[in-house]
Amino acid sequence: MKILLDEEKCVGAGQCVLAAGDVFDQRDSDGIAVLLDEHPGQERSGAVETAAQLCPAQAIRIEKG
Amino acid sequence: MTAPALQIARECPYAPPAQHVEMRENGGVSRVRLPSGKEAWAVSRLDLIREMLSDPRFSSDRDNPNYPALATVPPPPPSGGSRKLLIQLDPPDHAPARRAVISEFTIRRMAALKPRIQEIVDERIDAMLAGPRPADLVEALSLAVPSLVICELLGVPYTDHEFFQTRTAAILHRDTPPQERGATYAALRAYLTELVCGKVREPGDDVLSRQLAAGADTEDVVALALLLLVAGHETTANMISLGVLTLLERPERLAWLIADPARMPEAVEELLRYFTIVEYGNSRVATADVELGGVLIRAGDGVVSLSNTADHDPEVFPDADELKLDRGARNHLAFGFGPHQCLGQNLARAELDIVFTTLFRRMPTLRLAVPAGQVPFKSDATIYGIHRLPVTWDE
Ligand code: HEM
Numbered sequence A: 001m002k003i004l005l006d007e008e009k010c011v012g013a014g015q016c017v018l019a020a021g022d023v024f025d026q027r028d029s030d031g032i033a034v035l036l037d038e039h040p041g042q043e044r045s046g047a048v049e050t051a052a053q054l055c056p057a058q059a060i061r062i063e064k065g
Numbered sequence B: 001m002t003a004p005a006l007q008i009a010r011e012c013p014y015a016p017p018a019q020h021v022e023m024r025e026n027g028g029v030s031r032v033r034l035p036s037g038k039e040a041w042a043v044s045r046l047d048l049i050r051e052m053l054s055d056p057r058f059s060s061d062r063d064n065p066n067y068p069a070l071a072t073v074p075p076p077p078p079s080g081g082s083r084k085l086l087i088q089l090d091p092p093d094h095a096p097a098r099r100a101v102i103s104e105f106t107i108r109r110m111a112a113l114k115p116r117i118q119e120i121v122d123e124r125i126d127a128m129l130a131g132p133r134p135a136d137l138v139e140a141l142s143l144a145v146p147s148l149v150i151c152e153l154l155g156v157p158y159t160d161h162e163f164f165q166t167r168t169a170a171i172l173h174r175d176t177p178p179q180e181r182g183a184t185y186a187a188l189r190a191y192l193t194e195l196v197c198g199k200v201r202e203p204g205d206d207v208l209s210r211q212l213a214a215g216a217d218t219e220d221v222v223a224l225a226l227l228l229l230v231a232g233h234e235t236t237a238n239m240i241s242l243g244v245l246t247l248l249e250r251p252e253r254l255a256w257l258i259a260d261p262a263r264m265p266e267a268v269e270e271l272l273r274y275f276t277i278v279e280y281g282n283s284r285v286a287t288a289d290v291e292l293g294g295v296l297i298r299a300g301d302g303v304v305s306l307s308n309t310a311d312h313d314p315e316v317f318p319d320a321d322e323l324k325l326d327r328g329a330r331n332h333l334a335f336g337f338g339p340h341q342c343l344g345q346n347l348a349r350a351e352l353d354i355v356f357t358t359l360f361r362r363m364p365t366l367r368l369a370v371p372a373g374q375v376p377f378k379s380d381a382t383i384y385g386i387h388r389l390p391v392t393w394d395e
């Protein structure tokens, strides 16, 4: 599983951090989301999918495999 | 044929109006007549509201004469020379304005603020316990806590709080006469201008001073301060009042909830969904012809989002009209969706969590001082809530 995060779209709502805090974080300087783990293990797929679904800016994409 | 009048008031405090539910079941995009007499579209399905709020062809500009305001009288245009507020900006202006403030509201920032919120809540509860019974929870706690928290963010002195509480409530009320609304806006703006000018001379450790340091001009900072007050005060207050009432009315669920503090975040989320108090707050105006849910929306048409109705859709939230404190669903519209999704949402979550946890721990005998049927709901306001909540407790 590979995660693609579009920083340009991110509006810093932090939904991804709430859903999967071990995969996403927010930069202190500007609040924009960053990936802590670009290739999380399969066991995180539920949390990561929730993050992608909740992201109000639709800035998170998941590539399976 | 003219479209049916959009019903604003809820028949039941805990559920959307039957008219809105019918619209949701009939495809989710309906022609309605607003209190102003103008026609607009009402969107009542969660997927369609999300789609609309993600589409840049729908504008947030509340100054657009076609913006579907629910007040019978439009709010006054911001006085000459003033800046547009973040909440009404469209692309490409919105993103840079939002980026300039996100860092103040990150999850880590909000976590760092929690001890201060806890202090504020404890002080308010101390004051309640030392004061007369019964007390009005709305005054004593609901309005006081978010007001004090925003003042903390902005660096507003406590002595000016009364001023803010009355002014922000008047601006939000649907029936405030236009002249009075205009005068109230002007008074708030004048106060904030003075505050910000003070911070130019003498910066403090607050959002306003940091915005100035980052290069924002006085007028921008005043507009931001005004927005944070209007957006974060009465909203959070209403959620506190509604949450306390609802939990007091369901003692078994309340007992389950307070047995383990780790249950609170999910319960807060469910209360947010259940009430979706900013139920019309994600309204927009189309700037181009757009198809939404199979309906052609014309450039210039207003679109009212019925977010509370969407959040009670049983297809999205099973047994949607039931309060399930452990539902664990965050895909609701209580904070909106798209680029304007609530900037203060993680502050609101922290405040609600701390207020409920602390209140029920410190006042275990808290109860309503009037029959629940007599609690006055803000059924005529565009942001749902409670006017007064008389409560009492044992010494
Ligand atoms: C339970 C409490 C709250 C609720 C239900 C709520 C709800 C909302 C909603 C629905 C929107 C979207 C409006 C739109 O799309 O046009 C919004 C935006 C906003 N909220 Fe909140 N809010 C709450 C608390 C707060 C707090 C505490 C603050 C800050 C102190 C705040 C600041 C804002 C700001 C600045 C925006 C505009 C963001 C933008 O346009 O980019 N809100 N809120």
Ligand code: SF4
Residues within 6 Å of the ligand: A005, A009, A010, A011, A012, A013, A014, A015, A016, A017, A024, A026, A032, A033, A051, A054, A055, A056, A057, A058, A059, A060
């Ligand atoms: S949920 Fe989306 S918008 Fe919010 S911080 Fe994460 S990536 Fe950014």
